[in-house]
Amino acid sequence: MMKKEKIIIADTRRPLWQVISAAVCFTACAYVFWLYFSQSPAIDDLETHRDFMEMGVFLLIAGVGLCYKKGIQIKPQSKEFKATFEVGPLVLGQWKKIQSPEYVSVFQQPLKDGNYIFEVNLWYDTNKHWELYTNPDYKEAFLIGFDLSEQLNIDLLDATTPNDYKWVDKDKWRKQLNETSS
Structure with a gap:
């Protein structure tokens, strides 16, 4: 990749x-x-x-x-990120260094109406994290988390099932993605 x-x-x-x-x-x-x-x-x-x-x-x-839109920009090579606030072409935010990115997690968050939303977080410096992305579609959230973990060359944790967290076998996922894109 x-x-x-x-x-x-x-x-x-x-x-x-x-x-x-x-x-x-x-x-x-x-x-x-x-x-x-x-x-x-x-x-x-x-x-x-x-x-x-x-x-x-x-x-x-x-x-x-x-x-307005909120966003996150990440530079994988320099391991920097910034939270952005965007209004048209105006993008506000300040770059910060990610000291030691550890893993990306995708987990399920219950909503008040009984539905769920999936969140993608970047964990770093032992117990700190950035909430990067939310989506009601599991597949979309998972693909964002997978791509981010690939770009940063770190692990991916599937925490979508409560109390049953699993580290994702990224080699297996790469093969599946290559097969579906062929």
């Missing part, structure tokens, strides 16, 4: 209606600020200034809330 320069694990895409709503909020925010700055010299009372600012900030926050 070829090593990737960077692995990006991100929230899924936002629904179209949320992206359109965010665009409307950003446009309205820009209009409110344009109106404020063009009318600012003529406005005498402080309450009107405050109202313009509150409306602009509210629209800006609503737009960000409708279109």
Whole structure:
């Protein structure tokens, strides 16, 4: 398997209606600020200034809330990672060194409604971990965990059955993946 320069694990895409709503909020925010700055010299009372600012900030926050994504970026070669907060092309986050990555785990997490979600965690420095990915589909979560463990050259733990954790035989999985892709 070829090593990737960077692995990006991100929230899924936002629904179209949320992206359109965010665009409307950003446009309205820009209009409110344009109106404020063009009318600012003529406005005498402080309450009107405050109202313009509150409306602009509210629209800006609503737009960000409708279109942001959270993610994780990992550089396998240098063993660095960063949690990201993304709004459009703006990606915020700081790279941190993974001192000693130990293994990746995939486990089942119960939800309040009785369903389950599968989480992928990266364990490092004996007992620390990063929650990297969640998905209601076991296969999707497992494949993300498998790929990450391959890229970092560490073990994979299948902890999806409570109290029956198993280390995954990655050689067997590689063979199965190669057979299905052929």
